[in-house]
Amino acid sequence: MVIVIVVVALAVITLIALSTLRAIRRTAETAISANFAPGEPVRSDPVANYFGRAAKGGKQVRGNGALVLTDTRLWFRRAGSDDPLEIPLASITSVDIVRSHAGKSIGRPLISVSFDDDSAAWYVRDSAQWRDDILVRCPAASDK
Numbered sequence: 001m002v003i004v005i006v007v008v009a010l011a012v013i014t015l016i017a018l019s020t021l022r023a024i025r026r027t028a029e030t031a032i033s034a035n036f037a038p039g040e041p042v043r044s045d046p047v048a049n050y051f052g053r054a055a056k057g058g059k060q061v062r063g064n065g066a067l068v069l070t071d072t073r074l075w076f077r078r079a080g081s082d083d084p085l086e087i088p089l090a091s092i093t094s095v096d097i098v099r100s101h102a103g104k105s106i107g108r109p110l111i112s113v114s115f116d117d118d119s120a121a122w123y124v125r126d127s128a129q130w131r132d133d134i135l136v137r138c139p140a141a142s143d144k
Contacts, residue, residue, distance in 0.1 A: 021047055021064070024046070024047055024064050024065070024079045025046045025047050027079055028046035028047065028064075028065055028066035028077070028079065029046050029066075031066050031077050032044055032046065032066050032068055035068075035075070035077075035084075036068060036070065036075075040070050041068045041069065041070055042069045042070055042071060042133060042137070043068075043069045043129075043130060043133050044066065044067065044068045044069070045066070045067045045122075045124045045125065046065075046066050047064045047065075048064065048065060048066070048067035048076065048122045048123065048124045049062075049063070049064050049106070049122060049123035049124075050062050050063055050064070050065060050067075050076060050078055050120070050121075050122055051101040051102055051104050051110060051120070051121040051122060051123070052101070052102045052104075052120065052121075053085075053102070053118050053119065053120045054101065054102050054118055054119045054120070055117070055118040055119075056102075057102060057103075058102065058103060060102075061078065061081075062078075062104070063078050063079060063080070064078070064079055065077050065078035065079045065081070067122055067124060069130070069133055069134060069137075071089075071137055072088065072089055072090075073086055073087060073088050073089055074086075074087040074089065074092070074113060074134065075087075076120070076122070085120065087113060087115050087120070089134070089137050089138045090138075090140075091115045091116050092113055092114065092115045092134065092138045092140075092141045093114045093115060093140070093141055093142070094113075094114040094141055094142045095111070095112070095113055095114075095131050095134045095135050095138070095141055095142075096111075096112045096114075096131070097109045097110070097111065097112070097127055097128060097131055098110050098112045098121060101119070101120075101121035102121070106123060108123055109123075109127045109128075110122060110123050110127065111123075111124055111127040111130045111131055111134075113134065
C-alpha cells in the first residue's frame with residue numbers, strides 16, 4: 001500500500017512539473033517572438049535553467065526562461081520577470097563549460113559567460129554547441 005501511495009505521489013509531482021515547464025515554454029516562445037525578428041535568433045532555448053550572475057551571489061532569483069543568441073547579443077528573460085539580461089557579444093571575455101556557478105550545481109555541464117567583470121551561467125541542452133556558437137561570434141572571447 002505504501003508503494004502505491006509513493007508511486008501516485010510521484011506521478012502527480014511529475015505531471016505538475018511537466019505542466020509548469022509547458023507553460024514556461026509557451027510564455028518564453030511568445031517573448032522570443034515579441035522581441036526578435038524571424039531569423040534573428042541564431043540559437044534559442046525557451047526553458048534554459050538560469051544560475052544567476054556571480055556578482056549577485058546567493059541573493060538572487062534563479063529559474064527557467066528564454067535564452068537567445070543573436071549575432072550581436074546574448075539575451076535572457078526569466079519566467080515571471082519583465083527585465084531581460086542583455087549581454088552584448090562585444091563585452092564577452094570568455095565562454096566556458098562549468099559544473100557549478102554561484103555556489104549551485106545540478107551535476108550537469110553549464111554554459112558560463114564572463115562579461116564586464118561578472119559572469120552568468122545556464123543549463124541548456126548541448127552546452128558545447130552553445131559555447132561554440134557564442135565563441136564564433138566573439139572573436140575576443142577565450143575558451144578556458
